[in-house]
Amino acid sequence: MKTVVIIGAGFTGLPMAHKLLIYTVPKLKDGLKVVLVSPNSHFYWNLAATRGVIPGAISDDELFIPIASAFSQYSANNFEVVLGKADRLEPGANTVHVVCNDGTQRGISYDHLVIASGSSIRNGLPFKTLDTYEATLTALHSLQNKIKNATSIVIAGAGPTGIETAGELAAVYGNKKQITLLDSNDRVLLGSGVLHSVSETVEKDLQKLGVKVIHNAKVQTVNENPEGGQATVQLSNGTVLAADLYIPLFGVQVNTNWLPPALLDESGNVKLDSYMRVEGTVNIWGIGDVGNLEPKQITNTDQQIIHLAETLDADLTGEEVTKVYKPLDKTRIFVSLGKSYGTGQMGTWKVWGWTVNYIKGRKIFVDSAPGYVGGKALRHTSM
Ligand SMILES: Cc1cc2nc3c(=O)[nH]c(=O)nc-3n(C[C@H](O)[C@H](O)[C@H](O)COP(=O)(O)OP(=O)(O)OC[C@H]3O[C@@H](n4cnc5c(N)ncnc54)[C@H](O)[C@@H]3O)c2cc1C
Numbered sequence: 001m002k003t004v005v006i007i008g009a010g011f012t013g014l015p016m017a018h019k020l021l022i023y024t025v026p027k028l029k030d031g032l033k034v035v036l037v038s039p040n041s042h043f044y045w046n047l048a049a050t051r052g053v054i055p056g057a058i059s060d061d062e063l064f065i066p067i068a069s070a071f072s073q074y075s076a077n078n079f080e081v082v083l084g085k086a087d088r089l090e091p092g093a094n095t096v097h098v099v100c101n102d103g104t105q106r107g108i109s110y111d112h113l114v115i116a117s118g119s120s121i122r123n124g125l126p127f128k129t130l131d132t133y134e135a136t137l138t139a140l141h142s143l144q145n146k147i148k149n150a151t152s153i154v155i156a157g158a159g160p161t162g163i164e165t166a167g168e169l170a171a172v173y174g175n176k177k178q179i180t181l182l183d184s185n186d187r188v189l190l191g192s193g194v195l196h197s198v199s200e201t202v203e204k205d206l207q208k209l210g211v212k213v214i215h216n217a218k219v220q221t222v223n224e225n226p227e228g229g230q231a232t233v234q235l236s237n238g239t240v241l242a243a244d245l246y247i248p249l250f251g252v253q254v255n256t257n258w259l260p261p262a263l264l265d266e267s268g269n270v271k272l273d274s275y276m277r278v279e280g281t282v283n284i285w286g287i288g289d290v291g292n293l294e295p296k297q298i299t300n301t302d303q304q305i306i307h308l309a310e311t312l313d314a315d316l317t318g319e320e321v322t323k324v325y326k327p328l329d330k331t332r333i334f335v336s337l338g339k340s341y342g343t344g345q346m347g348t349w350k351v352w353g354w355t356v357n358y359i360k361g362r363k364i365f366v367d368s369a370p371g372y373v374g375g376k377a378l379r380h381t382s383m
Pocket residue numbers: 007008009010011012013037038039040046047048049050084085086087116117118119120121127128129130131161255258287288289290296297298299334
């Protein structure tokens with residue numbers, strides 16, 4: 001019996017488990033067990049969090065999908081979910097140590113380990129899963145209440161999450177709430193490497209929606225009054241802004257602090273070779289946001305999942321691993337600002353707003369979440 005342990009049940013770890021269970025398990029005479037380690041019992045469709053923070057916009061059941069029932073079709077001999085967090089890796093002993101949600105500790109041995117622990121948003125806001133499903137849900141409801149109550153909101157960070165959140169809020173509340181977006185650069189989405197014309201379109205749309213964008217604004221200190229009342233945000237040049245609510249949405253943090261530093265680059269990303277294998281190891285692999293191969297987006301994760309599933313299938317069935325992974329070196333991004341405004345880029349082409357509205361803006365893909373989590377389909381192709 002071989003064991004593949006997958007750390008993290010997010011956008012890459014969860015479909016990896018389905019792939020192995022569907023395609024590789026039936027090929028192995030001596031059996032294969034897939035162990036999925038996840039602190040959260042539910043999958044969070046965080047792509048829609050930018051709209052989900054608005055009270056009543058998307059139901060909890062659409063945003064959070066139970067993981068256990070999404071795997072009920074597989075035999076317990078082949079699959080186990082361990083509710084807990086990987087805490088330490090001992091590569092020499094092929095063992096990963098997990099702190100379970102119930103407080104117990106467990107060492108799990110593996111033949112192959114897949115690191116899919118993804119990334120978090122700094123400041124612990126519920127735009128990604130927090131430690132558990134319950135904690136994420138509580139934080140989301142609390143943020144929804146604060147948004148409902150606030151008449152002025154300052155959002156810091158003009159990356160995709162910051163601009164989408166500003167746009168969604170403005171689209172729903174119009175001039176009932178004053179939305180300000182702080183951009184640390186001289187144009188929005190600069191960090192995503194988009195064309196000038198894409199930044200300009202986004203900025204015009206934000207303006208039409210009534211969002212006030214402030215460029216070259218670096219946040220220095222923030223004072224939030226825990227008893228309610230206004231927060232103050234001081235910029236590095238001394239200007240002070242006051243708002244009922246401050247939402248910092250900059251800075252992605254990779255969830256790799258449980259790994260030996262030797263496996264990481266200076267930014268904390270897992271160092272992967274051209275097979276998606278962790279450099280210097282034989283049976284440890286990395287996928288999704290933790291890796292150092294591609295932008296931290298799901299635009300390319302379908303091909304990562306397909307590649308790694310084929311590689312593990314080959315290795316487990318006794319074939320040689322020869323296929324090299326080719327990162328997609330094209331900018332691909334769709335941003336939606338409410339249901340009526342959006343834009344995007346495919347390679348060097350700017351994408352029409354109505355296309356983005358049709359594909360993404362209507363529902364932010366929540367309608368495809370049950371199929372994705374249930375192992376029926378990847379994002380753009382069948383399972
Ligand atoms: C608000 C928002 C909107 C986004 N919208 C888009 C979009 O429209 N298009 C796009 O391309 N990208 C988007 N992204 C980025 C996208 O969410 C990520 O690229 C994607 O989630 C990465 O998938 P992943 O599997 O690597 O990690 P994640 O989805 O982050 O999953 C990692 C999982 O690992 C778990 N975990 C963490 N640490 C441990 C541990 N120690 N042990 C066990 N489990 C652990 C976490 O709980 C989590 O469930 C968005 C991001 C945000 C925040």
